[in-house]
Amino acid sequence: MAPSGGAIVSATRLIHARRPQPGATGNFLEGLNLRNLLLAVYGACYSATTDPMYGNIAQQTVIQGARTAVGFDGYGPGFDQNDPGSLHRWWSNALWQALAVGPDGNGSPATIQDALEHAVRVVRERSQTLLMQDNPWWSENYQIFGDKTVRIVPAR
């Protein structure tokens, strides 16, 4: 993500949230139909930061019809630090586990907001337990757009 937000880079192209002016060429979320999208999670820095020209990726996702989108205003999980023991990976594991089977795997699938809080708790505790005092404040920079009570389980 660009530090100013408003864009993501896929494997092959740059995608902006919206056109800076009518008729601008490029790849934009604006114009897409995302009404069948239940939840989008942008696990990336600045994915919920608003660029004055190109908008806000997570917010635009909801504008295009997704029920809920999560991004990070500022630092977020960085998957360039993607070694198996990284806190970023554990953040991701914790988030999706809580959404699927509940925090602590207790069988009660969490809302996206509770799942995000669970992920914060997991990476904070891991950091302290391993004496790696890189307190992962980035995990708390999340922003939710749309319905924060959404659950992805049961499937529909």
Next chain:
Amino acid sequence: MNRRQVLTLAWHGAIAALLLSLAGARPPLAAQQAGAPQASLAAAVSEVLGEEFHWTEQRPGRRHDRAVVWLYGEDAEGTDVSAVVDLQTGLLVGFSRGWMGGLMRGKEPAITAEEALKRADGFLARVGVPIREGGWRLESSRFFDHGTAGRDYEFDWSKYFHGILLLADMWVRVNGDSGLVSYYHLWDEPVVVPLVVRVPATEAVRLVVRRSGMTAPVVERVVLGVGRRYVADDPLTGRVVGPQMLGWSVWLRDAAVPVPRDRPPLGLIGVVDARTGELVRIRSLPQPPSAAGERAGSRGARAKTAKRLVPAKFNLARLRNAKPPPTVFQLVQQRRSRR
């Protein structure tokens, strides 16, 4: 303290005692299946929290080595809430409440950081957390804005013993608009490792610097703490499985590497076993902990980010014979046995 405050505190103490006695009087809830909440437990949790909740579901779970029970339900406004109760002591160890007013919020939060801290303190008093005992220290207060998911003041307490950071953490978030507690978490593990330091801090720093490969290393922080030697991961909880250890955490940055314009300087952290001198872990850091905190602080400009991990002076001889403080759970049980 006026008469009303005394009466309020006494009332909170009585409610916490009620919850403890309920938890202690019943057979272990962990043996029960998930399902409808046990009426007495649900009522006691609502009493402790001082609100009417509609609890709809109960599930057994674990927090570290402790058995807990989860309650799920709604508050009076229909907002999702969950609570986590420690089975052995009946102490509330977790609470979460959603936020429905995100779209209607004003430009500024409705309450200040000072007011939020008072509410967080009041919440802990109601819950019955003995925060004045055991070495707890308010480590940081920060402000987070999660958009429509709410904006919160967060207060974070850590636990120290003669300057050693222990395996404990507690934080309370207070919603800046509703003034209600939106999140609470308590974690406190007993110290089972001998607090014997055979390797001085200078040696730990030297080891980490040697392995860092940095040309101009700058020591940013050194912390002595109780942690866990990594053996495996608990895939379900994300918890690190392994024996406790006493270790030095050494934080370095390279003065020879220019600081990127739009990012904080990179660094690395190394962990050295304080008894054996083994370098057990070294890792580059994507960002220092202050980075996001400063950013969060700048958004709200109400809460200041305290420097976490304050370097401490250690009296190693005194440490050798000192008894680590009891956990919150041990204190609660001691209190109960005195009654």
